[in-house]
Amino acid sequence: MSGFLAGLCVAALPLLAAGFWLGRRTARSPSLGGLGTPVEHATFETLHTASLAAPPLRAGLTGETARKSVRRLRTLLGTDALCLTDQDTVLAWEGAGEHHRDQIMERLAGPLETGRGEAFRLDCDEPYCPLRWAVVAPLTVDDRVYGTLVACAPRESAVLVRAAGEVARWVSVQLELADLDRSRTRLIEAEIKALRAQISPHFIFNSLAVIASFVRTDPERARELLLEFADFTRYSFRRHGDFTTLADELHAIDHYLALVRARFGDRLSVTLQIAPEVLPVTLPFLCLQPLVENAVKHGLEGGTAEVDRSRISITAQDAGAEALVVIEDDGPGMDPDRLRRLLSGEVSPSGGIGLSNVDERLRQVYGDDYGLVIETALGAGMRITARLPKYQPGVHPASPLTRD
Amino acid sequence: MNENYAVPAVALVVVATVFVGAFGLRISRTTSDFYVASRTVGPRLNAAAISGEYLSAASFLGIAGLVLVQGPDMLWYPVGYTAGYLVLLIFVAAPLRRSGAYTLPDFAEARLASQSVRRLAGAFVVGVGWLYLLPQLQGAGLTLNVLTGAPKSLGGVIVAVVVVATVAAGGMRSITFVQAFQYWLKLTALLIPALFLVLAWQGDGAPRHAFDEPATFREHRVVRIDAALDLKLTRPLTVTADGTVDGVRHESDRVRLPAGVHRIERGTRLTFTKGDPVPIADRGSNGGMSTSLAEGREERPLYATYGLILATFLGTMGLPHVVVRFYTSPHGVAARRTTVAVLGLIGAFYLLPPVYGALGRLYAPELTLTGDADAAVLLLPDRVVGGLGGDLLGALVAGGAFAAFLSTASGLTMAVAGVLTQDVLPSRGVRHFRLGTVLAMIVPLAASVLVGGLPVADAVGLAFAVSASSFCPLLVLGIWWHRLTPPGAVAGMLVGGGSALLAVAATMAGFTGTGTPHALLAWPALWSVPLGFLTMLLVSLATPGRVPAGTAAILARFHLPEELAGGQVRTEAKA
Numbered sequence A: 001m002s003g004f005l006a007g008l009c010v011a012a013l014p015l016l017a018a019g020f021w022l023g024r025r026t027a028r029s030p031s032l033g034g035l036g037t038p039v040e041h042a043t044f045e046t047l048h049t050a051s052l053a054a055p056p057l058r059a060g061l062t063g064e065t066a067r068k069s070v071r072r073l074r075t076l077l078g079t080d081a082l083c084l085t086d087q088d089t090v091l092a093w094e095g096a097g098e099h100h101r102d103q104i105m106e107r108l109a110g111p112l113e114t115g116r117g118e119a120f121r122l123d124c125d126e127p128y129c130p131l132r133w134a135v136v137a138p139l140t141v142d143d144r145v146y147g148t149l150v151a152c153a154p155r156e157s158a159v160l161v162r163a164a165g166e167v168a169r170w171v172s173v174q175l176e177l178a179d180l181d182r183s184r185t186r187l188i189e190a191e192i193k194a195l196r197a198q199i200s201p202h203f204i205f206n207s208l209a210v211i212a213s214f215v216r217t218d219p220e221r222a223r224e225l226l227l228e229f230a231d232f233t234r235y236s237f238r239r240h241g242d243f244t245t246l247a248d249e250l251h252a253i254d255h256y257l258a259l260v261r262a263r264f265g266d267r268l269s270v271t272l273q274i275a276p277e278v279l280p281v282t283l284p285f286l287c288l289q290p291l292v293e294n295a296v297k298h299g300l301e302g303g304t305a306e307v308d309r310s311r312i313s314i315t316a317q318d319a320g321a322e323a324l325v326v327i328e329d330d331g332p333g334m335d336p337d338r339l340r341r342l343l344s345g346e347v348s349p350s351g352g353i354g355l356s357n358v359d360e361r362l363r364q365v366y367g368d369d370y371g372l373v374i375e376t377a378l379g380a381g382m383r384i385t386a387r388l389p390k391y392q393p394g395v396h397p398a399s400p401l402t403r404d
Numbered sequence B: 001m002n003e004n005y006a007v008p009a010v011a012l013v014v015v016a017t018v019f020v021g022a023f024g025l026r027i028s029r030t031t032s033d034f035y036v037a038s039r040t041v042g043p044r045l046n047a048a049a050i051s052g053e054y055l056s057a058a059s060f061l062g063i064a065g066l067v068l069v070q071g072p073d074m075l076w077y078p079v080g081y082t083a084g085y086l087v088l089l090i091f092v093a094a095p096l097r098r099s100g101a102y103t104l105p106d107f108a109e110a111r112l113a114s115q116s117v118r119r120l121a122g123a124f125v126v127g128v129g130w131l132y133l134l135p136q137l138q139g140a141g142l143t144l145n146v147l148t149g150a151p152k153s154l155g156g157v158i159v160a161v162v163v164v165a166t167v168a169a170g171g172m173r174s175i176t177f178v179q180a181f182q183y184w185l186k187l188t189a190l191l192i193p194a195l196f197l198v199l200a201w202q203g204d205g206a207p208r209h210a211f212d213e214p215a216t217f218r219e220h221r222v223v224r225i226d227a228a229l230d231l232k233l234t235r236p237l238t239v240t241a242d243g244t245v246d247g248v249r250h251e252s253d254r255v256r257l258p259a260g261v262h263r264i265e266r267g268t269r270l271t272f273t274k275g276d277p278v279p280i281a282d283r284g285s286n287g288g289m290s291t292s293l294a295e296g297r298e299e300r301p302l303y304a305t306y307g308l309i310l311a312t313f314l315g316t317m318g319l320p321h322v323v324v325r326f327y328t329s330p331h332g333v334a335a336r337r338t339t340v341a342v343l344g345l346i347g348a349f350y351l352l353p354p355v356y357g358a359l360g361r362l363y364a365p366e367l368t369l370t371g372d373a374d375a376a377v378l379l380l381p382d383r384v385v386g387g388l389g390g391d392l393l394g395a396l397v398a399g400g401a402f403a404a405f406l407s408t409a410s411g412l413t414m415a416v417a418g419v420l421t422q423d424v425l426p427s428r429g430v431r432h433f434r435l436g437t438v439l440a441m442i443v444p445l446a447a448s449v450l451v452g453g454l455p456v457a458d459a460v461g462l463a464f465a466v467s468a469s470s471f472c473p474l475l476v477l478g479i480w481w482h483r484l485t486p487p488g489a490v491a492g493m494l495v496g497g498g499s500a501l502l503a504v505a506a507t508m509a510g511f512t513g514t515g516t517p518h519a520l521l522a523w524p525a526l527w528s529v530p531l532g533f534l535t536m537l538l539v540s541l542a543t544p545g546r547v548p549a550g551t552a553a554i555l556a557r558f559h560l561p562e563e564l565a566g567g568q569v570r571t572e573a574k575a
Helices: A002-033 A038-059 A063-077 A097-107 A107-112 A159-196 A201-219 A217-235 A246-267 A289-301 A336-343 A356-367 B003-021 B030-035 B043-054 B058-100 B102-114 B115-148 B154-169 B175-203 B292-299 B300-316 B320-328 B334-348 B352-363 B373-385 B388-425 B430-450 B458-480 B486-509 B515-522 B523-542 B551-559
Strands: A081-085 A090-094 A118-121 A133-141 A144-153 A243-245 A269-274 A282-284 A310-319 A322-329 A373-376 A380-391 B223-225 B229-233 B237-245 B248-257 B260-264 B269-272 B280-282
Touching: A038 A063, A038 A159, A063 A081, A063 A090, A063 A159, A063 B300, A081 A356, A081 B115, A097 A107, A097 A133, A097 A246, A097 B058, A107 A144, A133 A159, A144 A159, A144 B229, A159 A356, A201 A217, A201 A246, A201 B352, A217 A246, A217 B003, A243 A246, A246 A269, A246 A282, A246 A289, A246 A310, A269 A289, A282 B334, A282 B388, A289 A310, A289 A356, A289 A380, A322 B154, A322 B237, A322 B248, A336 A356, A336 A373, A356 B115, A373 B154, B003 B115, B003 B154, B003 B388, B043 B388, B058 B115, B058 B269, B058 B300, B058 B320, B058 B334, B058 B373, B058 B388, B058 B458, B058 B551, B102 B115, B102 B320, B102 B388, B115 B154, B115 B223, B115 B320, B115 B373, B115 B388, B115 B430, B115 B486, B154 B388, B175 B334, B175 B352, B175 B373, B175 B388, B237 B260, B300 B320, B300 B458, B300 B515, B320 B388, B334 B352, B352 B373, B373 B388, B388 B430, B458 B523, B458 B551, B486 B515, B486 B523
Parallel strands: A269 A310
Antiparallel strands: A081 A090, A081 A144, A118 A133, A133 A144, A243 A282, A310 A322, A322 A380, A373 A380, B223 B269, B229 B260, B229 B280, B237 B248, B237 B269
C-alpha cells in the first residue's frame, strides 16, 4: 500500500509541474482579454505583440534576429507577407510569395539610397499569388539606412503605407537601442583598457624607490622584489582576454602586496582565508586588485592622520553556486554618503577609478544583483564584499590557472 | 547490538562532520603563507572528496544486503558503481571541466545557449536528487532502528535536520575537507571490522559454503517476523512457532510445514535449529525493505543484469552532486587525474561490502526473512565477534554508516537546493538558498516517512537509471557531437529521462505485475537510454537550423587543453 502511495507521489510530481507550467503559460492572455473595452483590448494586444518582437531586435539586425521578430511584426501589421532586408539581401521572409525575394531586392536600390519609403506594384506570373503590391519602409539609425521593412498586400492601401512606416520607425528605434548597447559595451571595454593602463605612476615610482633602497643593503631581496614587480606588471599589462581566474588574480595581489610590504614593513599586516574550492572561479580581469589597493591606501596612506598600523583581511568563501570575496581594512573608513556619490559618479574620486569601475564591470558582467556591497562608516574601517557566480554564460578565463 | 557504544559513535560522527565543515578552513594565514593559502585542491584530495560524497547508504549497507539475499550476481552493483567513473573519465571529465559549468544546467546552457534546456536539466537534477536522497534517509532510519529500536523514520528525520541545519547555515564551507574526511572515515569503518570479521571467520574454521543454495542456519536461531510474509518452502521443514502460521495460532509448538507456500503473520517468532535451510520470503507489495525488484531479476536475470550495468555505467556522470565537485579541479587535466584517483579509491572501498554480504549469508541468514537484509553490515560484528570488541566494532560501523548518509545527503541537498534557488524560486539571495535547502530535503523526507519503500540499493539503481537516460545523452552528445540542437536535447531528455521516470514511478507503486513488463519497468535503463540517445539524435538531425551559433568555438574550448585555448603558452610562474 505504501509503495503504491510512493509511486503515486512520484507520478503526480511531473504532472503537477506540467500543470503549473501550463497554467502560467495560459494565464497571461485571458487576463489581458478580460480587461477593458474592445478598443482597449486591441491596444493591449498590439502593445503586447510589439513588446514580444522587441527583444530579438535589441541584438541588432541579423538573419537570426530578423527571423525571430518578423513573425510578430507580421501579426502587428496583418499583411499577407512581410520581409526584413539589410542592404544586400532579404534576411527573413514571413508569409506567402517567397518567389518575390529577388524582384523586391531589385526594387530596393532606390529606397536604400534615399532613405525614403516607396510603394510599387509587383508583377507576378503565378495566378494564385496574393501579392500584387509592396510597401517599402526604410530602417534608419542616425540617418544611415540599415535595411528595409517590406510589407506585401493584394491591393493598394494607404492605411498599410502608414502602418508600415510606423512599424519601420518602431523597429528603427529598437535598432538604435541595439546600437546604444553596443557602444555601451565598447565604452566598458575601453574602461577596462583604461584601468589596465592605470597602475598608478606613484605605485611604480614607490616600488622602484623601495627596490633601489635594497640594492646595496640586501641585493637578494632587491632581486626578489624586482621579480615580483615584473610579474605584477606582466599580469596587469596583459592584452588578451577580459577574464581571469580567482587563483591568478590572487597571485597578482600577492605580488602587489609583496611590493607594498617592502615599503611599509611591519605597519601592514595581511591575513588570508581562502577556500580552495573557489580558486577556479572566473572573474573579470583585475577586479579584486583595485579593491586591495584601495584597502591599502585607506589603511596607510589615506586619511588626514597618519595611521601606525593597518590590518587587511582577504577572505574567499564557497557559497553554493557563488564565491564570496570579502576585503576588509581597519582604516579610517569613509562617509557613506560620500561613497554613494562617488559610486554613482557624481563626484570624481581623488585617487584612481578603483571602486566605481570595479562595481560597474561586475554589474556589466553578472547583472545588477552582483554589484559591490560596501559597509563603512567614519572611523570604522571598510568592508567590501563581491559575489562572483561560479558560472556565467560567456565568461571564460583567458589563460589557465597557475599549475602547482 | 549495544546502543551504549553505537549512539555515542553516531553522535561523534555528526559532531565531527559539523566541526570539520564549519572550522576546517577557519585557520587564517598571513601573506607569507600565500602559496599555501591559495593552493588549489589537488587531484588526490578532490578524489577523496568525490568518493566521500559518492559512497552512499547504497554502497555502505545496500550492497552487502543484496549479496546476502541474492548471492554473487549482485556483485555487478559495486562493479557498475565503480565503472561509471571509467566512462566519466573517458568521455566527460575534462571537457566538462573546460566548459566552465558548475552544475548540469550550467553545462546545458554553456553548450546550447538555451534557457529552456537549462530549465529542463534543472528539473531532472531535482528529480534525480530526490530519488537519490530517499534511500539515504531510509538507510538512516533503518540504521537507527537496528541500533536502538527507535521508530524507522527517526533516523531519516535526524539526518534531514542535521543536513538542512548545516547546509542552510553555510556550515559546509570547507566541503572538500568534510567529504574527504568522510571517505576515510567510511573506509576505516568498514575495513577494520572486516579484518576482525575475517579473522573470526578463520578461527571458525573458514567455512566456505557461503553461496551454497539454499543458505542454512549454522546455529539455533529465533527469528521474529516484523511484517506478514509468505514463506516458500522447497522441502518440508520443522520449526518451533510462536504466533500465527497459515491462520492457525501456535504457542511455542513444533510445527511441521510441508513444501509449498505458508503465510506467516506479523509478530510471529519462528525458531530454527542448526542445519535448517533458510526459507525464501515472498513479500508482495506490503512494504518493509522488500525485494520487489529482485523478482524481475529472477524472471529475466540476463536482461536485469544488463539493465543494471547500463544504468550504473552511464548514470554516474549525471549525478548532480558528483558533477559539481569537478569544478574544484583547476583544469581539465586535473579533472582527469582526479577521476583516475576516484577509480582507485572507490575500487578499494567496494572490495569490502561483498565480504560483509558473504559473511552475512553464513552468520546472519535469517535477515532474508525479517526483511532487514540491509542491516547485515551493522549486525555482523556483534554476531561474529561478540562481546565488548563486537560492540566497539559495531559502533564503528554505525558511525561509518551515518557518515555515508550525511555526506551523500549534504552533497545532494546542496546540489538540489542550488538548482531550486537559481532556476525555480523567484529571486536570488541567502534567504532563498535556505528555503531551497528546506525544500530540497522536505520532499524526500516526506516520501521516506510515508512509505517503507524499496531496498536501498534498488532505489539508488532507479536514480541511476533516470540519470543515465537523461543526462548521459546530453553530456555525451553535447561534448562529442557538433550537430546537437536545443530542441533535440529537450526531446531526448524528455523522452529518455521521462520514460525512465515513469517506469520508476510505476515500479515503486507496484503497478507492474509480474513477468516481462515488470522486468522492463524495474530495469528501464536498457531501453530508455538508447531511446534517449535516439530521440536526441533524430530530433537534432531534423532541426539542423537550430544548431547554436558558435558551436565550433564551444566544442574547441571543451576539447583543447587550456593553454592552447587561452591563445598563449603561459610562461612558468615563479613560485
